[in-house]
Amino acid sequence: MNPTRTRALRTSLGAALAGVTLLAAPAAVADPGGQPGGPHRGGDWNQEAFRGDVEVVPGDDASATTLSGVVFDDADRDSTQDAGERGIEGVSVSNGRDVVTTDSEGRYELTVEPGMDVFVTQPRGYQVPVDEDNVAQFSYTHLPEGSPDLKYGGIEPTGALPEAVNFPLASSKAAKHPLQNCIIGGDIQPYTASEVGYAAAGAFTDLAAREDYTSCGALFIGDVVGDDLSLYSGVREQTARLNGPARFLPGNHDLDFDAATREHSVDTYRSEFGAQYYSYDVGKLHVVALNSIEYPVGDSYNGSLGDEQLEWLRRDIAQTPQDRTVVVASHIPLLDYADQDSTKHQVDEVAEIHEILSGREAIALGGHTHSIENLRAGDSLAGWRENFGIEELPFTHLTAGAISGDWYSGELLDAGYPAAIQRDGGVPGVVTLEARGGQIAEHFTQRGDDGSNQMNIGLNTPSYRDWFDTYRDSAGEAPALETAGTVAQSGLGETWLSTNFWMGGSGSEVQVSIDGGPVRSAERTQAMDGEGQHVGAEWSDPEAVQQQLVDGGNVADRSMHLWRLPMPEGLAAGAHTAEVTAVGVDGQATTETFEFEVTE
Incomplete structure (x- = not known):
């Protein structure tokens, strides 16, 4: 027989975050993803969004190296400081190395060199403008002579340093409120226009139906496209469907591969999305978005910030109030499980970053690995210790999975996108950070789902392991496992009920x-x-692997969020039902049932 599953919506077990009450969504408002809404629900984003741009006042002094400007409350939302529109004091502005704060009139002054991004840190209670595609506008790139000759164009010459770069902000009570939902999307990574269509039918259709993230918006943490930077326009068409601001980070597939130096390696990305690293505040969160791609390194790349970005991070955090929870996002994760023994696929400066954040409430976010990981304080792996000297994690590190899943591989589903099951058995989707003041819970929403599906359940039997070993290196060519969902009585003592709880952690x-x-x-x-890492059939996700070996994809032969239960040896022949309840680190529970058969 084929195994079947039913599932129930997640419920609270009364073990939610200490001192925090999780809010229920208003009954009259649809609540995709099961997320609490906060005060920013119910408005029309397209009507209320602050649309505008950074005001760049041209200059004519080619020898100028000092840039000044003003950060102001743009009451009429025309991107220009008019009479009566006040400057905002105490706002951080940076050139990517130095960080200054505005004076009582909202003015700042910075030394600016060619190649620098100048950007404002959105302060709490304000929103930066967004363009017609909902992409946040908060930076100016100074490159007088433009990029070198690059395949995808890079940055057009900017000429002399502007006379002023002014940053308009719109006051927002919703952006000040301590209740926030922040969407984290990893690795959209389309290589073709068809794959943009898969992302459109999947995660972006889901996000277009949600209205619970209008203040914090969506942060897409790298590999926005897959090497073909002309596809940025297709991704922008999708962010235009969002109900909140969109921000981005560069990944290793967003590079100008024909750039000779790191200085120009993400020029085309910057021309589309702005500064390559930056920060912003919303609610009680301080979000730091980092460029973790060092390129070129030989004929490849490496996970690293570089000295200048690391120094900026020190100064940015030094300016951040102690009562803010710091969210550090990067494409290559600071540390991860999937590539725990690799230096290339983790960040060289992770120990320094941990030190900079010492004593603060913090959480790290990454993408890149095409897996879902919920790594908690105290977790430890041999590779972290041997390669980076990290004995254990000081705070939560999340790997958000990929919107593309396993690079849009596998069976094409009726919904209009491939199954694309990831290398850990996880499925494509997005993570929502649910911030309640300085406390954060994380929730994964599978593409095309309402947020209730949180796990795979399967049988790891002797016949499954034999089949796995036979076809392990033939993904996409294996015959279906004929004994799926069944176990012989004689094999019960060597069988586990396997549960892959995607957001499970310590x-x-x-x-x-x-x-x-x-x-x-x-x-x-x-x-x-x-x-x-434990690797192999014994440590694999049977439900995921059965799809991957038959339909193609990377095989889920390891996972940091797999649980297994030895099957009772006395089960009688016939049909049986297992009820599985997975309880997250925040106390939220999801229950599913799984039907299987014992044969004689």
């Missing part, structure tokens, strides 16, 4: 009841206690 639990019997706790396969 502190999560998976509990199982078979045929209404006693509830038993499943064991996590990866303890995150200083060991290396």
